[in-house]
Amino acid sequence: MIVAGNWKMYAGPDPAAVAARVGAIGGVDKIVCPPYTGLASCVAAGLATYAQNVHWENEGAYTGEISPRMLLDLGVAGSLVGHSERRQYFGETDAGVARRAKAALEAGLSVIACVGETQEQRDAGDTETVLRIQVDAIGDACGSHERLVLAYEPVWAIGTGLTATPEMVEEAHALIKSLLDVPVLYGGSVKPDNAEVLMGQPSVDGALVGGASLDVESFAAICEAAAR
């Protein structure tokens, strides 16, 4: 089981407090994804630390980007790629996401690559097609790499308090695993009170948690649910 906390563009909790609270929870890999400016202090606190994005080159004229080597030099273990907010607000494409994931894996980072349909796509009956296109782009570039994890995050469930039903989650995860044989996390309004049932689905290997990871106690409660 893996529980990753995506702090997005929030300062987040005190890394030492997170480490002290979740450190002893066994049987689950606990990861934090702070903004770039918080990476060093999370690493220093002994947390498994991922960036929220990573470029494909190790250096170059790419204003505003951070390279795999820069992250490794900081002691960062991995990165998210393809989060729906990157796709929605910053124009990231399936091809770019695949390129970022491949380069990060080749450099030695672990990767959590995010996929998921919008409400419009679900309503139109296009969920399966969308997931196939997104997963195949990543799979064609990376294969089932041992440091690659996918996250299924239905866009309509992110930050909305709407959660996919356990049946919807299981169906999507089973499809994703049939396309690419890697662990798959669920993300989208995971909270302490729904974490256990969502992570109890057979094809769910953990959670990618946004809002609830900003509070040490609720993040710890989700890690404890994963451990059970």
Ligand code: PGA
């Ligand atoms: P949420 O965010 O838990 O706040 O819905 C999840 C994510 O975007 O990774």
